[in-house]
Amino acid sequence: xxxxxxxxxxxxxxxxxxxxxxxxxxxxxxxxxxxxxxxxxxxxxxxxxxxxxxxxxxxxxxxxxxxxxxxxxxxxxxxxxxxxxxxxxxxxxxxxxxxxxxxxxxxxxxxxxxxxxxxxxxxxxxxxxxxxxxxxxxxxxxxxxxxxxxxxxxxxxxxxxxxxxxxxxxxxxxxxxxxxxxxxxxxxxxxxxxxxxxxxxxxxxxxxxxxxxxxxxxxxxxxxxxxxxxxxxxxxxxxxxxxxxxxxxxxxxxxxxxxxxxxxxxxxxxxxxxxxxxxxxxxx
Amino acid sequence: xxxxxxxxxxxxxxxxxxxxxxxxxxxxxxxxxxxxxxxxxxxxxxxxxxxxxxxxxxxxxxxxxxxxxxxxxxxxxxxxxxxxxxxxxxxxxxxxxxxxxxxxxxxxxxxxxxxxxxxxxxxxxxxxxxxxxxxxxxxxxxxxxxxxxxxxxxxxxxxxxxxxxxxxxxxxxxxxxxxxxxxxxxxxxxxxxxxxxxxxxxxxxxxxxxxxxxxxxxxxxxxxxxxxxxxxxxxxxxxxxxxxxxxxxxxxxxxxxxxxxxxxxxxxxxxxxxxxxx
Numbered sequence: 001x002x003x004x005x006x007x008x009x010x011x012x013x014x015x016x017x018x019x020x021x022x023x024x025x026x027x028x029x030x031x032x033x034x035x036x037x038x039x040x041x042x043x044x045x046x047x048x049x050x051x052x053x054x055x056x057x058x059x060x061x062x063x064x065x066x067x068x069x070x071x072x073x074x075x076x077x078x079x080x081x082x083x084x085x086x087x088x089x090x091x092x093x094x095x096x097x098x099x100x101x102x103x104x105x106x107x108x109x110x111x112x113x114x115x116x117x118x119x120x121x122x123x124x125x126x127x128x129x130x131x132x133x134x135x136x137x138x139x140x141x142x143x144x145x146x147x148x149x150x151x152x153x154x155x156x157x158x159x160x161x162x163x164x165x166x167x168x169x170x171x172x173x174x175x176x177x178x179x180x181x182x183x184x185x186x187x188x189x190x191x192x193x194x195x196x197x198x199x200x201x202x203x204x205x206x207x208x209x210x211x212x213x214x215x216x217x218x219x220x221x222x223x224x225x226x227x228x229x230x231x232x233x234x235x236x237x238x239x240x241x242x243x244x245x246x247x248x249x250x251x252x253x254x255x256x257x258x259x260x261x262x263x264x265x266x267x268x269x270x271x272x273x274x275x276x277x278x279x280x281x282x283x284x
Numbered sequence: 285x286x287x288x289x290x291x292x293x294x295x296x297x298x299x300x301x302x303x304x305x306x307x308x309x310x311x312x313x314x315x316x317x318x319x320x321x322x323x324x325x326x327x328x329x330x331x332x333x334x335x336x337x338x339x340x341x342x343x344x345x346x347x348x349x350x351x352x353x354x355x356x357x358x359x360x361x362x363x364x365x366x367x368x369x370x371x372x373x374x375x376x377x378x379x380x381x382x383x384x385x386x387x388x389x390x391x392x393x394x395x396x397x398x399x400x401x402x403x404x405x406x407x408x409x410x411x412x413x414x415x416x417x418x419x420x421x422x423x424x425x426x427x428x429x430x431x432x433x434x435x436x437x438x439x440x441x442x443x444x445x446x447x448x449x450x451x452x453x454x455x456x457x458x459x460x461x462x463x464x465x466x467x468x469x470x471x472x473x474x475x476x477x478x479x480x481x482x483x484x485x486x487x488x489x490x491x492x493x494x495x496x497x498x499x500x501x502x503x504x505x506x507x508x509x510x511x512x513x514x515x516x517x518x519x520x521x522x523x524x525x526x527x528x529x530x531x532x533x534x535x536x537x538x539x540x541x542x543x544x545x546x547x548x549x550x551x552x553x554x555x556x557x558x559x560x561x562x
Contacts, residue, residue, distance in 0.1 A: 039455045039457060039458075040426070040454065040455045040458060041425070145324060145325075146324065147324075169453075172452065172453055173452070174482075175323050175324045175482045175522075176323070176482055176484070176522065176523065176524060177323055177324075177522045178324070202454075202455055202456065205527055242455065242456070242457040243456070244456040244457075246527060247485060247526060247527040247528040247531075247547050247550075248527055248528065248531050250547045251528060251531070251547045251550045251551045251554070254547065254548065254551040255551050255554060255555060258555070260554070260555050260558055269527060269530055269531050269534055272531050273531060273534045273535060276535060276538075276554060277535065277538060279558060280538055280557055280558065
């Protein structure tokens with residue numbers, strides 16, 4: 001079932017000279033995990049703002065083309081309805097914290113939409129287990145480490161049970177351990193909850209491991225969208241758009257150019273190791 | 285040869301009692317391009333801030349070019365070691381680029397003619413154009429703001445430039461740009477460069493020496509290829525070598541070396557093995 005459909009979307013912020021989005025077309029099926037990549041300034045954040053109504057309701061500008069969530073045109077749909085479908089986690093989690101404890105932070109949104117005590121308690125247990133934040137409930141958000149803050153930010157959005165979870169660079173402020181724990185949470189969401197996810201992320205090594213589909217945005221347009229393995233197989237196109245695939249993919253891309261890599265490009269160490277050892281055995 | 289920065293038995297506790305560094309010894313030499321790595325809380329940022337006297341030792345000493353950081357003046361320190369903050373917006377506070385870059389030189393009491401020379405020199409080095417000088421820094425894109433931040437440090441002509449998380453929030457292309465620029469400063473102008481970072485592919489590609497920290501101590505210190513060839517040791521600081529290095533390490537039985545640092549290097553090794561395996 002279709003959850004997102006974008007048709008020839010153009011958007012210009014009122015204070016900007018040029019259009020940020022210049023004719024975007026995008027389709028996403030429910031339950032899929034879509035990774036969006038593109039150089040800084042390509043329009044990635046602007047694009048996801050069009051999905052939960054921040055654009056055009058919060059920002060001023062000129063919009064052409066249409067955005068559909070579950071077949072509903074976002075411009076003909078009340079924001080409350082959009083925000084109940086679409087949850088957005090910002091890249092800087094502090095920007096979304098308002099409460100003095102993590103528990104209040106998680107409960108705030110649920111109280112706001114009028115859930116009863118029992119439901120709030122049940123959801124609280126569910127999200128804290130899923131995001132491994134139960135031990136943090138008493139703490140003030142500003143005392144948490146970067147990785148903990150990011151998990152709380154995800155939990156507070158998940159507590160609203162969105163159909164579509166969007167994460168804008170969820171790991172950009174984290175150390176390698178923090179990054180991996182966030183991607184473990186994301187992998188669980190995908191496997192256990194079947195929730196639809198869109199993630200903008202520069203770390204392609206982590207993204208390639210979990211995304212079903214990938215889209216490349218550059219200069220306000222979707223240049224290419226495909227299943228993850230096929231996406232990274234288009235090595236030259238990615239490099240031409242200043243996107244650097246995982247290192248093992250880059251290595252195989254270089255070798256393929258010189259005629260030394262048969263088959264598709266690997267996305268992780270295991271795939272690369274197997275392909276290399278197989279061809280070396282064959283050479284023997 | 286005397287080290288340019290000589291850290292001896294350095295311990296540091298924050299006012300709340302947290303012991304962030306325990307008896308650290310480190311010698312930073314001329315010609316170093318050094319990466320300081322380790323998980324959050326390992327002490328790497330605290331150590332980097334002790335290297336130019338932003339933080340003073342609780343115990344032990346830090347000598348910079350012979351000056352003891354606990355007694356040296358700010359002016360003596362900033363001429364020797366410059367510190368570029370992770371977020372350039374945390375250090376930019378003037379309303380135009382010229383004044384931002386001129387702030388340091390003015391502050392150490394240079395005459396305005398000399399200040400102007402320094403600003404122009406620093407502007408050229410970082411590749412900013414004259415028309416940028418009158419612009420409000422916040423109207424520049426982040427990459428250029430970072431260059432303004434670096435220029436304002438360069439205008440003090442320090443020997444050592446410390447950059448905290450140079451690639452955070454940048455895409456890969458921007459990361460390569462900023463790192464190529466630091467390499468140029470290192471190679472052409474002889475600056476000692478110290479980066480504090482979590483970005484292992486960047487460390488592998490650019491740093492000549494790696495210092496690994498865990499729990500307030502230095503647990504490894506050596507040439508980059510040497511440090512990354514010991515993954516078990518690195519894991520004590522929850523650090524992994526770059527993906528391409530780990531691929532090589534997973535192929536040791538086929539005679540791959542454990543210290544491949546770059547994608548191109550790995551491609552060359554694979555090719556050689558395919559061609560020469562009889």
